[in-house]
Amino acid sequence: MQNPYLPREAEIVERVQEAPTIFTLKLRFTDPAAQGAYGYVPGQFNMIYLYGIGEVAISIVSDPDETETLDHTIRAVGRVTRALSRLQPGDRIGVRGPYGRGWPLLEAQGKDVALITGGLGCAPLVSVIRYIVARRERFRRLLIMQGVKRSDDLIWHEQYQRWRELPDTQVLLAAEVAEPGWTWHQGLVTALFDRTHIDPGQTIVFLCGPEPMMRASIYELGQRGVADGDIWLSMERNMHCGIGHCGHCMIGAPFVCRNGPVFPYPELKALLGKKGF
Amino acid sequence: MAERRNFLPRSEFPRLLSELISAGYRCIGPRVRDGAIVYEPITGVEDLPQGIHDLQAPGQYGLEQTAEPRFFAWANGPQALRPLTFAGRDKLWTAERKADGSVEFAGESPQAEPVAVIGARACDLAALYIYDRHFMQGEHPDPWYTARRQKLFLIAVHCTHPSLNCFCASTGDGPRASYGYDLALSELDEGFLIEARSEKGERILAGLPVKKASAEQIETADREIEDAGRRQVKGVPSRNLKDVLFARLDHPRWNEVAQRCLSCTNCTLVCPTCFCHSENDVPSLDGSRSEHYREWDSCFTQRHSYIHGITIRPDTRTRYRQWLTHKVGSWHDQFGRSGCVGCGRCITWCPVGIDITEELAAICR
Ligand SMILES: Cc1cc2nc3c(=O)[nH]c(=O)nc-3n(C[C@H](O)[C@H](O)[C@H](O)COP(=O)(O)OP(=O)(O)OC[C@H]3O[C@@H](n4cnc5c(N)ncnc54)[C@H](O)[C@@H]3O)c2cc1C
Ligand code: SF4
Ligand code: SF4
Numbered sequence A: 001m002q003n004p005y006l007p008r009e010a011e012i013v014e015r016v017q018e019a020p021t022i023f024t025l026k027l028r029f030t031d032p033a034a035q036g037a038y039g040y041v042p043g044q045f046n047m048i049y050l051y052g053i054g055e056v057a058i059s060i061v062s063d064p065d066e067t068e069t070l071d072h073t074i075r076a077v078g079r080v081t082r083a084l085s086r087l088q089p090g091d092r093i094g095v096r097g098p099y100g101r102g103w104p105l106l107e108a109q110g111k112d113v114a115l116i117t118g119g120l121g122c123a124p125l126v127s128v129i130r131y132i133v134a135r136r137e138r139f140r141r142l143l144i145m146q147g148v149k150r151s152d153d154l155i156w157h158e159q160y161q162r163w164r165e166l167p168d169t170q171v172l173l174a175a176e177v178a179e180p181g182w183t184w185h186q187g188l189v190t191a192l193f194d195r196t197h198i199d200p201g202q203t204i205v206f207l208c209g210p211e212p213m214m215r216a217s218i219y220e221l222g223q224r225g226v227a228d229g230d231i232w233l234s235m236e237r238n239m240h241c242g243i244g245h246c247g248h249c250m251i252g253a254p255f256v257c258r259n260g261p262v263f264p265y266p267e268l269k270a271l272l273g274k275k276g277f
Numbered sequence B: 001m002a003e004r005r006n007f008l009p010r011s012e013f014p015r016l017l018s019e020l021i022s023a024g025y026r027c028i029g030p031r032v033r034d035g036a037i038v039y040e041p042i043t044g045v046e047d048l049p050q051g052i053h054d055l056q057a058p059g060q061y062g063l064e065q066t067a068e069p070r071f072f073a074w075a076n077g078p079q080a081l082r083p084l085t086f087a088g089r090d091k092l093w094t095a096e097r098k099a100d101g102s103v104e105f106a107g108e109s110p111q112a113e114p115v116a117v118i119g120a121r122a123c124d125l126a127a128l129y130i131y132d133r134h135f136m137q138g139e140h141p142d143p144w145y146t147a148r149r150q151k152l153f154l155i156a157v158h159c160t161h162p163s164l165n166c167f168c169a170s171t172g173d174g175p176r177a178s179y180g181y182d183l184a185l186s187e188l189d190e191g192f193l194i195e196a197r198s199e200k201g202e203r204i205l206a207g208l209p210v211k212k213a214s215a216e217q218i219e220t221a222d223r224e225i226e227d228a229g230r231r232q233v234k235g236v237p238s239r240n241l242k243d244v245l246f247a248r249l250d251h252p253r254w255n256e257v258a259q260r261c262l263s264c265t266n267c268t269l270v271c272p273t274c275f276c277h278s279e280n281d282v283p284s285l286d287g288s289r290s291e292h293y294r295e296w297d298s299c300f301t302q303r304h305s306y307i308h309g310i311t312i313r314p315d316t317r318t319r320y321r322q323w324l325t326h327k328v329g330s331w332h333d334q335f336g337r338s339g340c341v342g343c344g345r346c347i348t349w350c351p352v353g354i355d356i357t358e359e360l361a362a363i364c365r
């Protein structure tokens, strides 16, 4: 019987420092057959194992059509992620996945897509932006709303600048604390709703970020007539197994690792924002 | 199969063990250790808790020796099938770091020996049905659980001596074992009624010197089991409390029970359906190997719900509420039934005697 907990060895082929605490690792499985067989959907995640330290859940941010390597953008916050930040090209780690349900990108085709993120380096949605930008003709209007705490926290500046030049694409950024030189909005990401319009019924919305920000966004979207079923969100919970066994990631009945991490809002509505779930 | 009732005289009971042993099974059964009934290897019927009664009450467990001949005149102990299938600790794999910096992963391939468990209770078998679904029947079957589970030979003993904390009749899981066993026994003073429910069970039964049970024996056995159900004093208000519980997440009782609960995790560790575990890496001292284990965990710990900078359940109120709303609430969505099989263990082994049936009654009233 296959051991579902067993990682496979991968090599770091490139490391990019995106911001003081955020870095991207480009990985390749050392077994070419494993690399060849590996496929995923944006929004899915891997369990990344660092030798002697442990495993953490990390979203896959590369384009699924890029089959030679896969990318993870990681923020160093604690024991495992800080140790991961010290790795260099050539170093080996363990990877198992991909796990969970990704973003509904097929369902989004032919629709307006609004991507709303908050917080530092919201990797799961950046991968969706890149995915859509690379297949721009399949989607209608693209709206990108990103909020950060301090304007210095924004990573991928040039990319946002490039994306706003694309046809039928609107980029709106907000920083709660704006340093000199910040040309975008100062305030909360939810204030950006007044600077755009959303076409209910035509629009599918992807949310990622701190839960209070996602809840505030859902409220604004509801005010604008967007149906609950057109709103999708990516959730984070403590994870050990990634495959629906360990019980750490439940939000009521759903296991975030197996039924998520991307959920249509109606599946979470009853408990989202309820302290303790 | 199930209708045929055979009688095995008490004097021939050791034959059951010897048949199992010669069929290649290691026998595990109830015995007394440190003042409790535990399920451990047994080599003969003299290891069984003959004449023992258990006295259970909220937060209390004790044994009493009588001169009665019966081996199974008690309800249960702190554990039964759980550690035999979902072990407290399993090594999942080992990572080895080579001189060239590469890391090699070696998965364990779990081996299990055939084990016969004598004295599985109806509640234990109902719990095993849930574990089977969780560990064995999903997208990623667990090799450790599956290996052990497939080698189990289960001998149920219908309950005739429920404890004060038992409420399996109200959850619909006992006191009669109705599925999930190879052989089932009804204990009478003079011996046992035996029925087989699987081919494996039939084969063992065929080797036993059984007689046809008398109508009177069958009648006595059935009556004792029915009485056992009727004598139970506790119960759940209803078999599906999901909607009521989730409608009452702000009930003041959650605060009140949190004043008493010590967040000690006992309830979750004795519960035969709790499945939470954590994974931990244990590097060797010389740094060349690291072993990856999973170990029982509990939703009552702080670490269980920690994500960077936030503890989703920071206090006992939210942890106790998580436990109960999962166990008898969202469990219905996950497994199509409640996660409580009415064994009463969480009531008995709670150091402060918190009673799940009382909490449910207070919240769902
Ligand atoms: C589905 C999913 C996708 C994720 N994608 C990314 C990503 O793309 N980039 C990124 O930087 N981070 C991501 N995270 C968060 C990342 O898993 C945590 O930052 C990481 O587990 C922290 O571990 P640590 O040992 O460094 O921190 P510590 O604070 O030392 O954490 C100790 C332990 O707590 C648990 N834990 C802590 N924070 C989290 C968390 N946020 N989520 C789950 N478990 C946690 C882990 O078991 C961890 O081992 C994701 C989390 C989930 C659930
Ligand atoms: S919740 Fe309590 S009574 Fe119910 S199965 Fe678990 S330990 Fe037994
Ligand atoms: S309910 Fe009782 S057994 Fe369970 S954690 Fe609280 S004090 Fe411990």
Ligand code: FES
Pocket: A238, A239, A240, A241, A242, A243, A244, A245, A246, A247, A248, A249, A250, A255, A256, A257, A258
């Ligand atoms: S991470 Fe283990 S059940 Fe979801």
